[in-house]
Amino acid sequence: MEPFKRVSFLSIMLCTALILAFACNKQTDFGADLLGSDVLPLRFDDTVSLQVINSSIDSIPTFDIQSAASDNILLAGNLQDPLFGKVKSDAYLVFQPDRLLTNFEPANYVFDSLVLSLSVDPNLFYGDTLIPMNINIDRISENMFTDSVIYSTRTLATSERIGSITGLQFTPKTTTQVIDTSTSTPDTTLIPFFIRTRLSDALGLELLNAKVYDSIPKFTNLFKGVKISVENEASLFAINVIGTRTRMVLHYHEDTIARTIIMQVNQVGRRFSHFDMDPSPALAGQYLDSAEKGEEYMTLQGMAGLRPKIIFPNLDQYKGKGIKLAQLEMTIADIPGNPGPNFKEVEQMAVSGLNTAGGFTLIEDFVSLGEKNLLNLFGGNPRIDLVNGVKVKRYTINMTQHFIRMLQAEETNEVILSVLGGARRANRVILYGPGHPTYPLRLKIAYSDL
Numbered sequence: 001m002e003p004f005k006r007v008s009f010l011s012i013m014l015c016t017a018l019i020l021a022f023a024c025n026k027q028t029d030f031g032a033d034l035l036g037s038d039v040l041p042l043r044f045d046d047t048v049s050l051q052v053i054n055s056s057i058d059s060i061p062t063f064d065i066q067s068a069a070s071d072n073i074l075l076a077g078n079l080q081d082p083l084f085g086k087v088k089s090d091a092y093l094v095f096q097p098d099r100l101l102t103n104f105e106p107a108n109y110v111f112d113s114l115v116l117s118l119s120v121d122p123n124l125f126y127g128d129t130l131i132p133m134n135i136n137i138d139r140i141s142e143n144m145f146t147d148s149v150i151y152s153t154r155t156l157a158t159s160e161r162i163g164s165i166t167g168l169q170f171t172p173k174t175t176t177q178v179i180d181t182s183t184s185t186p187d188t189t190l191i192p193f194f195i196r197t198r199l200s201d202a203l204g205l206e207l208l209n210a211k212v213y214d215s216i217p218k219f220t221n222l223f224k225g226v227k228i229s230v231e232n233e234a235s236l237f238a239i240n241v242i243g244t245r246t247r248m249v250l251h252y253h254e255d256t257i258a259r260t261i262i263m264q265v266n267q268v269g270r271r272f273s274h275f276d277m278d279p280s281p282a283l284a285g286q287y288l289d290s291a292e293k294g295e296e297y298m299t300l301q302g303m304a305g306l307r308p309k310i311i312f313p314n315l316d317q318y319k320g321k322g323i324k325l326a327q328l329e330m331t332i333a334d335i336p337g338n339p340g341p342n343f344k345e346v347e348q349m350a351v352s353g354l355n356t357a358g359g360f361t362l363i364e365d366f367v368s369l370g371e372k373n374l375l376n377l378f379g380g381n382p383r384i385d386l387v388n389g390v391k392v393k394r395y396t397i398n399m400t401q402h403f404i405r406m407l408q409a410e411e412t413n414e415v416i417l418s419v420l421g422g423a424r425r426a427n428r429v430i431l432y433g434p435g436h437p438t439y440p441l442r443l444k445i446a447y448s449d450l
Contacts, residue, residue: 041448042324048443050434051311052294054287056279060304062423063150063272072243073424074273075303076135076228077236079127082337084301084428085282087126091239092156093271094144094225095248095263101213109259112251114204116163116226117196119243126426127235128342129171134232137163137199140225144270152275152304152423158227163199170195170235194245207250213261225271236426241265273423275304283335284430295435297333300346301428302419308431312406312413312443319407322448326403330431331439332382332393338430346427348420349380349395353402354412363402363415380420392439395431403445 064071074091081087116137141159203223212218228239240246248263265271279285284299284306291311298308310328332338332345339345352360369378379396405411419425434441 042446043449044444044446046329046442046444048315048445049313050441050443051291051313052298052433052441053289053291053309053311054284054294054297054299054306055289055309056277056306057304059151059153059275060423061149062152062275063270065148065268065270068268068270071424072240073121073124074228074239074241074271075124075236075275075424075426076230076239076273077127077133078230078233079236080233081282081343081428082340083282083335083343083430084284084299084305085279086277087236087303087305087426088230088276089236089303089426090155090274090276091228091271092140092144092225092274093228093239093241093246093265094140094220094269095223096216096220096266096269097213098262098264100215101261104211104213106209106211109208109252109254111201111205111208112253112258114199114201114207115196115249115251116199117194117245117247117249118228119194119240119245121238121240122193124238124425125170125235126237126343129169129235131232131234132167132169133165133230133234135165135168135195135197136161136227136229136231137197138227138229139203139223140227143221143224145272146270150270150272152273154272155274156225156227160200162203162226163197165195165197168195170237194243196245199248204250207261208252238424241271242267277304279306284428295433297433298330298417298431298441299428300349300417300419300431302346302422302425305419305422305426305428308417310415310417310441315407315413318445318447323400323404323407323445324448325398325444325446326400327379327444328395328397328399328441329444330395330397330441331436332395333430333432335430339428344427345382345393346395346419346429347381347425348375349397350418350420351380351397351399351402352416352418353405354414354416360416363399364405365399365401368401369398387439403443 074093075089076091078088138158139160139162140156142157144156145154207223210222212222242265246265250261252259287293287297287299294308299306300308337343351363351366353363354360366378369375378398382393382395385392385394399415402411402415406413419427432439432441
């Protein structure tokens with residue numbers, strides 16, 4: 001039998017149940033009797049030495065052409081996180097007419113208004129809802145990048161402010177009440193939540209009088225898009241760029257007939273968020289770039305935020321063993337505001353390994369289980385454990401395949417934790433490090449000697 005045989009899903013589930021049952025700090029045969037006499041006895045260990053270095057990253061992709069059709073969220077906002085410091089995001093998006101108009105005659109039309117509305121995802125909101133937001137809308141003055149991937153450090157120049165929303169009391173909810181005029185008897189109705197504001201009349205007149213509606217490139221060359229930003233430290237919200245209410249509407253009339261031109265975001269068109277983050281004055285910023293400080297806390301944040309690197313210094317004792325399960329266990333630190341009502345904990349972690357070529361790639365366990373819609377077996381989401389009568393919130397991550405690859409020197413001995421979908425989420429969490437006396441970061445291993 002090969003010592004590093006691949007682990008089946010059944011084995012993962014069985015070993016997960018066993019490894020969750022043990023909480024010892026020494027090698028033991030606990031649980032082996034459950035496997036029956038025809039199975040090699042398992043040993044369990046959670047004494048592996050671990051190191052943590054918390055680090056910041058320069059940027060992450062906030063647009064990728066390969067996933068654009070399903071990746072619909074841009075973050076916009078500005079807040080001061082008491083544990084992670086400055087978190088700011090500006091959204092850049094391009095609009096285009098929803099249809100071509102070949103017989104558009106501006107001389108026959110009278111301008112009414114130009115209105116911008118944004119569909120908002122109420123489940124992705126961060127910050128204090130009691131602080132009113134001041135939202136600015138600026139006109140982009142340079143063409144959107146043509147790169148297939150756009151990173152969070154990028155920006156575009158703007159030429160003028162074309163709108164603003166001052167003192168918006170943003171209380172996220174699932175619906176907005178509007179008046180439905182599509183029937184003979186107008187009535188109120190509820191639609192998915194959105195925000196709306198009137199834009200500059202000067203811009204509206206410019207767009208009405210421009211003969212650009214017979215060509216999308218002609219239109220976008222004239223009007224290159226908008227930048228959405230929040231001026232004051234208030235909240236961070238998520239724009240659904242292809243939501244039904246994310247659009248600009250040019251209202252005009254011909255004689256007594258009301259007309260509109262609707263401009264929307266191309267479902268696969270380029271758009272991106274620019275992140276500006278600074279943890280240095282906050283608690284999380286004190287635990288950066290040091291293995292000694294990483295003993296106490298691990299800091300994990302979405303967007304281009306903080307990520308802990310976990311290092312496995314010495315694994316020689318497990319070479320030649322039959323590894324059945326390797327599982328990281330991490331406990332959320334008991335710190336006020338971690339999490340808090342305004343700052344959500346990480347809902348799903350991802351894990352990357354540093355391969356021998358020097359690049360980070362998602363580990364095999366995460367990829368294979370994710371492809372089969374079995375991330376529940378991988379873990380990485382919070383759960384409540386009862387430890388000696390005390391409820392604690394924890395994350396566990398099954399990294400068995402990657403651990404085997406580390407033992408075979410196919411991967412280096414370090415992994416990076418990240419927030420799944422981090423470009424669209426500001427969730428964050430502080431975890432206890434490997435040096436915590438009661439709830440340390442640890443790796444639980446189930447193995448056989450043969």
